Amino acid sequence: MNILRELRSRFKTALQEFADDPASFANLVRPSQDAKFGDFQANCAMPLAKKTKTNPRELAAQIVERLDVADLCEEPDIAGPGFINLRLKNDWLQQHVNRLAGDERLGVAPTVAPRTFVVDFSAPNVAKPMHVGHLRSSVIGDSLCRVLSFLGHKVIGDNHIGDWGTQFGMIIFGFKNFLDETAYASDPVGELARLYRLVSQLSDYHATKARLPTMRETLGENQQAVESTEAAADPADKKARKALGKARSELGELKQAIGESEKKIEAVDNDSALKALAESCPDIADRARQETAKLHAGDEENNRLWNDFIPQCLAALQSMYDRLDIHFDESLGESYYNPLLADVVADLKQKGIATESEGAVCVFLEGNAAPFIVQKTDGAFTYATTDLATIKHRVEKFQADVILYVVDARQGEHFKLLFSAANKWGYSDTELRHVSFGTILGNDRRPFKTRSGDTVGLESLIDEAVVRARAIVDENDQTKKDADGNPAPERAEDERAAVAEIVGVGGIKYADLRHNRESDYVFSWDKMLANTGDTATYMQYAYARVCGIFRRGNVDRETVRSSPVAIELASDTERALAVQLSRFSEAIDSVVFDYRPNILTDYLFATANSFSTFFAECPVLKAETDELRTSRLKLCDLTARVLAQGLQLLGIQTTERM
């Protein structure tokens, strides 16, 4: 049972005669912001009084008169301008917590209206190893899948892998020209990644070199323009000043871009082997593009190579997902949709939705300046085409009610166009939703750039997290002493390793999930790998402490759970923990409302915090009476289950000892 929902429904009834739309005012019942105001507060009297031009405190009193919550709450308080403060009755709360303790779903009822969700997330490019940039989509998407299916929805997690784009032309070109056979034999995926980087670097080298003179020329022109504007500028003219400021900052950017370009060129020029390679193929970009075109056109050799590469790349990705405990129900790459694209464009044209413009086939959408290009001048299809084909497929194969795209906010405009194109095309019954997220920034507050190589590889990030966790596990275990004060480590090597892996991986996922998905965040090793404060470790530790109590007391959790002795809330600390535990279902509901896993991380942190206070203040095994001991054991068991379930919904594992 969701107490908040129950209270809202009680308020809805009470508000019937005061408002036309009692439900919207009933929604103003919230968890209290401060425990001193009780457990819940209703903020509906003030806006309602404004509407009806009455005194808010008097109206609050009238609402309270109509309100039937006597079974759940103490007599409501009216405070301040007209807040109605509600405090759950201890008796009722006790009963409620006892019900929760016996409930496998911990108070989270399955949805009454199950829907079919396709969740599009992760979507890495097989040509490149995964880096921190892939973390957000993977971790948020996986968590949303878990939460939605826990609520009883049908969920298809779909990894829309990039396996067909221009990067493959580069790999194929590299494979044909620069292959290191020994390296390929021992680490094929590593060698393919090297080839990709190499070809990409060389094409970039030529492109940059070609572009540089124009850039310098522009720089000179702009500099002159700025100088002459400066001389003529009227300091009182705000607009002119602003324009000048902008021109200056653009000049700075251009200078920086030139600097970066020079560096790129130098990097190749200073390496004689690279330089020789670069000189041997000045038209590398074109030739790589041709390989892509040949692949797409069905060229036998390129398709054979592609078929050789893909399984190995996929296997490498899979081992990453295994380690992260991330799962998909479907994994159809762009290549899967390739054969369907021509029909998509033909259909769009035939229905008059797409038209030719400047040689490309476009869908023009009202209110959008940019067209949605489904076929380029050279005949090639774009990811816009693929995305449309994918929607068609998902609706036809899964009868999707909702498709969630867990994708970078920078692609917002693409999705806006995609959704309205799909709508026009006839897929208006399916809810399409861009669950966008912010960018991971470097220390300079600029997005990590794949090209410049300053991104952090996901594998090395996880390795480092595990190493740090392992150091603490070792230290803790080695300082353990027996009754005589002699060192007495308890853990075997494999157990220590397993704990370190769970703590390390969990920490990284949590560090990402705890941010509001919309905001950008600054990446920092230390924050990612922290294990004090608001971290996964904190929750895992609370869980392990519960397990420790049961272990130390030699108590079986199932047995306690079925004991007839009830939980009694003997202190404020226990009451606070009970209230917190009873809010689990509210937290889950809020996560789904706007697809925000950080609400769940907040909730779990608060829960673990409540428990840690309880742990410090309330002896369990040495409680004053047997009844209290059992009561507290039950509370511990419930806490552990909520924590484990909550973490599981975030994709984070727990361990019985740490």
Place this chain on the structure above:
RNA sequence: GCGCCCGUAGCUCAGCUGGAUAGAGCAACGGACUUCUAAUCCGUAGGUCGGAGGUUCGAAUCCUCCCGGGCGUGCCA
């Protein structure tokens, strides 16, 4: 030019549909291990919520303008 987003404590971030004295974590400072795991707990200090107006009984939240920053913007995905 147009569009989207951001600016909250020294640092990193929460703040739900407008609610009471704006909250966490880290860092700092002070306390707590002969007692169930101190990866912990309790406490102190730290704010002109970028600025100015406006709407409102009430604004970090909504509106307008300004300042500062990011991202995207016809053929990459």
